[in-house]
Amino acid sequence: MASLQCRLFGLALLAIQRECKSQCPNSCNRKGACDIFGSCSCFSGWTGSDCSLRSCPWSYAWTDYASSDDTAHAKAECSNRGLCDRTTGSCECMEGFTGRACEHMACDFNCHYHGECLSMRRLALTQYSDESERFAYESPWDADKIYGCVCDSPYTATFNCGMRVCPSGDDPLTSNQVNEVQILTCMATSGKFVLLLHGKPTGDIRKGMHIDQFMAALQESEAIDAVSVTFSVDNGTACQEDSINAISIEFTQNFGSLPPLIAVTDNLEGTVTISGDGVTILRDTANFEYLSVKGTKEDEQCSNRGLCDPFSATCTCMNTNSDTYSSSDGYGNEGDRGDCGHAVTTINECPGDVACSNHGVCDVISYRCACEDGWFGADCSLRSCPLGLAWFSYPSEANLAHDEWVECSGGGICDYTLGLCTCGAQFSGAACEYLACPGGSATACTGHGRCASMAELALAATDNGDASPRIYGADPNSGLTWDANRVFGCDCDGGWAGYDCSLRICSFGDDPNTYGQTNEVQLFECEGTGGTFRLIFRQKATLEIPFNTTRDDLETLIEALNTITDVDVVFSNGNSTCTDSSLGYNVVSVTFNTEHGDIPSMTADTSLLYDTNYGTQIGGGTVTFFTDGAAAASNDLAVSVIGTTEEIECSGRGLCDRLSGTCSCFDGYSSSDGMGGSGSQGDCGHRSLCNAAWCAN
Secondary structure (H helix, E strand, O other), X not given: OHHHHHHHHHHHHHHHHHHHHHHOHHHHHHOEEEOOOOOEEEOOOEEOOOOOEEOOOEEEOOOOOOOEOOEOOOEEEHHHOEEEEOOOOEEEEOOOEEOOOOOEEOOHHHHHHOEEEEEHHHHHHHOOOOOOOOOOOOOOXXXXXXXXXXXXXXXXXXOOOOOEOOOEEOOOOOOOOOOOEEEEEEEEEEEEEEEEEOOEEOOOEEOOOOHHHHHHHHOOOOOOOOXXXXXXXXXXXXXXOOOOOOXXXXXXXXXXXXXXXXXXXXXXXXXXXXXXXXXXXXXXXXXXXXXXXXXXXXXXXXXXXXXXEOOOOEEEEOEEOOEEEEOEOOOOOEXXXXXXXXXXXXXXXXXXXXXXXXXXXXXXXXOOEEEOOOEEOOOOOEEOOOEEEOOOOOOOEOOEOOOOEEEHHHOEEEEOOOOEEEEOOOEEOOOOOEEOOOOOOOOHHHHOEEEEEHHHHHHOOEEOOEEOOOOOOOOOOOOOOOXXXXXXXXXXXXXXXXXXXXXXXXXXXXXXXXXXXXXXEEEEEEEOOEEEEEEEEOOEEOOOEEOOOOHHHHHHHHHOOOOOOOEEEEEOOOOOOEEOOOOOOOEEEEEEOOOOOOOOOOEEEOOOEEOOEOEOOOOXXXXXXXXXXXXXXXXXXXXXXXXXXXXXXXXXXXXXXXXXXXXXXXXXXXXXXXXXXXXXXXXXXXXXXOOHHHHHO
């Protein structure tokens, strides 16, 4: 008997399971699990009410609405910089972005294969600052998102490694200038160290190296052209154990003021001291003083006596008005540096067919041009482009970057004939200083939204349909919100969605298959004996409501809002919305029949409502709300109710056509009235008594 009962129970359970499975649309296309309500829980990689659509990878959003003050860039499909192809599950990224989830900024032309495309995190980890410092870049949202080019020498890091750096040198017509001299001492018992200049390492400097070996190790650095070295100890070594050898390093072909050498001593049993500031004095064993010297020579492109061709990396030296310049040895003589630091003729005028090309002032002693704003070059013939804060630059301190002013913000190429930046696909602005909205300035956001900064998007944030403005970028110096006024995205118009506002949104509604749920009920008490007030729901306000409005009229006024379709209004006392509190209270109950889920509370504007119990001042009346399960103050039997119905696109019983914004309902479902009956809501919230699958069985 027990065995028979078990078999019967098993058959009944199987029948129930089959019935439940048959309720799920298209049996979830075998890409999801069906629950007791006939709803699909899709497996990873699939989405849609019947799990028929592919989902795309998610990553941290390039732009979004802040979830709280200074908190943004939550994860989003295709990183909110691409559209998902629902047939393949692949992101179609906006130009200038790449990665499975469009999560990376693409390097323009792949750095022309003259450099390495690195993330900000990787840049900080593997490179050094110009002062040979190293800082981590891990906390900011863009650490693994913004990529840029680290170019091979002699290519310049300006945007895409497509240009080269021309030789630089000293201006031959300036005088009384000196080379940089830095002083070093090393006390050690064993080991080796490395020196860094502009972040570029020398060869290994071992404790016992003599002067020629030491100088050769220095010149292994990409940043050092030539040096002259002297030891204060005859036949001394790089590092001494019992005496101090003051080593003078004169930079004979690196001109200008240089950053101090930085010693990396991880493999040294001892210490290295360096003076490179022109102030600090070092002493040797004999107590002689050694003072570093700051370089005062110019280190200018083409020695400021020629113009650079960045594609060939060659200087075209000035040859105007019988004043001729050519390549120098760095000291005004003819040489092979490739600069224009040798005056071939006696110089009598400033460069230019007309002095300084009429765009600058000529110094009659040095014959140098001081160019007007917007112009540069030896003869002031080139237009300068606007500067902006760099998109890709080495951190200035831990987790702080994007604070260096560079040409075209490092996001474009300057046309020196026009002084205009040609920006990369992902940038906009005169200085390429903005991360652009899709569609550009002409058709931003496909014409269905506005292009807004992260700070503006934060102010437009909503919570459950209610305005919930936040602050993003309160501290302009914060490295975590540096993008507040630089990164732009789309704030789509109502009914539109997608990173570019190109997708239509379909109607939302309650799932007709779920049960045991409740509609939202909100209560309020109005104390007033004259005047009017207004109810506000999701930023929409009713017309003025007279204090003595009847129940029917109040219901009509509420339903006139375009954020509400159908409500039921009940009065607990009398037929006047507001009451004289000295005579009793009326609890107004508002049941939301078509606004589903836990919805935001209504609010009231009582500026024109008054209560003679507290004087005749306009605005003295009050409207008090009770929501989220709270009881009314005057009647604890009147209790508000939190809504538990769903608010799902196409009611979870159809698929949205993103081109038309209409729901394609599954068999047995059609548009509802928002309450389960047949209607014109455009959702799929009306269920037939029998659908094709059930009737077939």
